Amino acid sequence: MESIGVLMMCPMNSYLEQELDKRFKLFRYWNIPQTQQFLKENSNSIRAVVGNSMAGADAQLIESLPKLEIVSSFSVGLDKIDLNKCKEKGIRVTNTPDVLTEDVADLAIGLMLAVLRRLCECDRYVRKGLWKTGDFKLTTKFTGKSVGIIGLGRIGTAIAKRAEAFDCPISYYSRSEKADTNYKYYPSVIDLASNCQILVVACSLTPETRHIINREVIDALGPKGVLINIGRGPHVDEAELVSALVEGRLGGAGLDVFENEPEAPEELFGLDNVVLLPHVGSGTIETRTAMADLVLGNLEAHFLNKPLLTPVV
């Protein structure tokens, strides 16, 4: 397969890059000075695109690659790929589900504990030598707090399973009630937010779920509520979130994703009731290797005419 052209959109994992380079004819999009010129010269040799949650395959890119057969995304979310365009043109699309579920669910619980128990703030307090001057303040208990989950898919379910071990009553919102769970269903996000203390965004990003966390939802969650976002930045109306946190209308937040990554609102940097992470939901050595192997496995299956491992389109 060494003659097959694969276009990688941005640096995402050095192991994946190395393996793609070994097995295919790899083009690194981020190293190309003149993309127009490059596409003119090489578009006929590129049969696969490898993207992620930062850079995928939009309509313009897809149009410029006439020989494109497959987009293999190093992510579970596909919001940076024009799926309709792919369907129209018969381009296959794969993602990396399941292998990152545990890491993202772990991080959601880690964010809940870090926000309620002020783990980062306390660690800073200790390292600054402040313990000698007095005890750290009291924090908030996690066990038993009600957890509301938006989106009870693979990741949402894994979060629910973990939170249950902390005796947290679980409720959820999704487009329709799930037949096979005992968790309480709310057909409205606002009702879910008013009936839980910790609200977690775990759905995929679609036009319907964009800004699913708006001012009304934030106000329903209230000054003792905590928002956890391990989904995508645009799920949350970020300006509203920032003003609610700054004004004390929301109790706290644990955020792994932001609307304009890698930018995060600087108004949050001075707040102690937030934990801010640089989109590391699946960022463990174990999981990134498994994700890379899945991207490679899908590409090889496609070019050997075998069934794709994790097809979406």
Added chain:
Amino acid sequence: MENKGVLMTCPMSSYLEEQLQKRFRLLKLWDSQMKADFLKQNSHLISAVVGNTVLGADSELIDSLPNLEIVSSYSVGLDKIDLVKCKERGIRVTNTPDVLTDDVADLAIGLALATLRKISVADGFLRNGLWKNSDFGLTTKFSGKSVGIIGLGRIGSAIAKRAKAFGCPIGYHSRSRKPNANYKYYSSVIDLAANCQILVVACALTDETRHIVNREVIDALGPKGILINIGRGPHVDEPELVSALVEGRLGGAGLDVYENEPEIPEKLFQLQNVVLLSHVGSDTVETCKAMADLVLANLEAHFLGKPLLTPVV
């Protein structure tokens, strides 16, 4: 009961202090400039001591209080109370078990997640504006890692229950095998450390468990292993722990307790593979209130001649 003299050893909870003031004749040990004189003048008035993990009732204090009937500790651990002396003199002792179990177990899981996923380091990375220029490195997965617990009492069992929900295989060490636990038992701490990736100290501090985590145990845990201590500082040989961390012979540590609190070895302050908290295991608003209520209820039961709620001696 307003005429009963209750001696509080140090500030521990403003709610408890307020309630003691309301219900008893409260004497504050830290209020008096001349402790010895103060005690001499008031010793006959004092029928109860309320202490904690910082200051309890040592043999000297007990000897100086001829009318002492009960020591009600605002803690689960009783290592600052001379239990033998209390038994000799027929002084009752109570602690606050159960009510803090959830908080301490939550913190153990929070420390494991924060250490492996570098939550506090990543939060600092983002707040310092570094995300714009570079990616945060990869971290280590928590789900599925084997967890070894020293001491499968109330707190150890609560940690095991939580870790199981993350798919972690559980092993434990205790003086004897627990017949009703399905977890793998190790009669030796070194064997437990050699067979787990995350070692958690959750036993009581006694002469036998002092320095139960020594150089051999640390080396058995090894450069990929993580130590979590939510027990007591003296459970760990601290200079050995520090040198293992500095030399890279241990993978990381999440510590809530230290040998000479509130002093912490400053060599740890520079390390990114440790999370350092200030003995906040049970320091939530909810749990502190429950602990205070239990201290009060034990005192009232004693003075009313009713059975104690949580007697130890």
